[in-house]
Amino acid sequence: MITAEVRTRLNSLAYEYNVRAAAIERDLSREHAQSFSEQATERQNDMVLQGLLADARASVKQVQQAIERLNNDTYGECTQCGEMINPERLAALPAAALCINCAD
Numbered sequence: 001m002i003t004a005e006v007r008t009r010l011n012s013l014a015y016e017y018n019v020r021a022a023a024i025e026r027d028l029s030r031e032h033a034q035s036f037s038e039q040a041t042e043r044q045n046d047m048v049l050q051g052l053l054a055d056a057r058a059s060v061k062q063v064q065q066a067i068e069r070l071n072n073d074t075y076g077e078c079t080q081c082g083e084m085i086n087p088e089r090l091a092a093l094p095a096a097a098l099c100i101n102c103a104d
């Protein structure tokens with residue numbers, strides 16, 4: 001895979017995850033309902049949203065680290081064992097930091 005292509009993909013992934021995180025943050029900061037039962041439902045929804053927000057932030061971080069590896073010429077190397085990550089795996093998961101063996 002060409003580095004410029006990977007960089008473009010990683011940049012757009014970072015953008016997507018940032019947009020997603022911002023949207024979830026907006027949802028979480030909305031006004032709360034008056035009634036107790038509605039508030040209980042909202043709290044449950046908020047817990048789900050907190051989980052999604054954590055996922056989105058973790059994904060942003062993962063993509064940023066992949067961009068750093070690209071800058072350091074270590075992109076495509078497993079961060080655990082140093083072996084090259086399978087190109088098909090990288091094509092499917094451009095921010096993958098681990099080879100299939102270490103990811104298991």
Ligand SMILES: [Zn+2]
Nearest residue numbers: 078081099102
């Ligand atoms: Zn590995």
